Amino acid sequence: DAEITQSPRHKITETGRQVTLACHQTWNHNNMFWYRQDLGHGLRLIHYSYGVQDTNKGEVSDGYSVSRSNTEDLPLTLESAASSQTSVYFCASSDSGRISYNEQFFGPGTRLTVL
Amino acid sequence: DQQVKQNSPSLSVQEGRISILNCDYTNSMFDYFLWYKKYPAEGPTFLISISSIKDKNEDGRFTVFLNKSAKHLSLHIVPSQPGDSAVYFCAASSGNTPLVFGKGTRLSVIA
Numbered sequence: 001d002a003e004i005t006q007s008p009r010h011k012i013t014e015t016g017r018q019v020t021l022a023c024h025q026t027w028n029h030n031n032m033f034w035y036r037q038d039l040g041h042g043l044r045l046i047h048y049s050y051g052v053q054d055t056n057k058g059e060v061s062d063g064y065s066v067s068r069s070n071t072e073d074l075p076l077t078l079e080s081a082a083s084s085q086t087s088v089y090f091c092a093s094s095d096s097g098r099i100s101y102n103e104q105f106f107g108p109g110t111r112l113t114v115l
Numbered sequence: 116d117q118q119v120k121q122n123s124p125s126l127s128v129q130e131g132r133i134s135i136l137n138c139d140y141t142n143s144m145f146d147y148f149l150w151y152k153k154y155p156a157e158g159p160t161f162l163i164s165i166s167s168i169k170d171k172n173e174d175g176r177f178t179v180f181l182n183k184s185a186k187h188l189s190l191h192i193v194p195s196q197p198g199d200s201a202v203y204f205c206a207a208s209s210g211n212t213p214l215v216f217g218k219g220t221r222l223s224v225i226a
Contacts, residue, residue, distance in 0.1 A: 004158075033213065035216075040218065041218060042121075042204060042216045042217055042218035042219050043159070043204060043216040043219075044216075045213050045214075048213055058213065090158050090159070092158070102147055102149055102164065102206075102208050102214055103149070103161045103164065104161065104214070105161075106151075106158030106159045106160065107158050108156070108157055108158050109156070109157070109158055
């Protein structure tokens, strides 16, 4: 069965360290997204990609970067982790097309703690 | 400025009764609206959607109503079941722009 996976599921790191969160999908979806979920803020978009070599900034992109070298993966990198980046991170993907674009499939999430 | 608002952080409903979750939006360019459901320690899952050309969409126990003039949509769950207890996110989009999510409403269905 096609799926979307995230790793690690839990991560504890220190302030200033570089951290990379992995996202892998086997649906062959063109569109991939990274969100963070925080209490009182809901889901906020960090970065997104509409295909290989395409990346775009979302609402809360400062301190984060992504790269898309193939269809299946969109890793999220925190260049220098800060305590404000402690959050739960969700990766999502969707197919192209006006309707299916919005019906995103989400991964199980990565809980990141920055000490 | 919040473009999608879910003003009720939580809602408790008795099993078998109707649950009504509300969502307001400010951007008149939004033309597609969705509800996602999220259980603890899992990612959100798509529940139901509605295009701006409709005012109602039904899928089993779930119905979404859209009032464009009021910029308001609601999700009705009838009858509510304990398994419906989750956080519900309203989301909206215009064209092929990324979804904008509300902050979510935690629904508790009490047996």
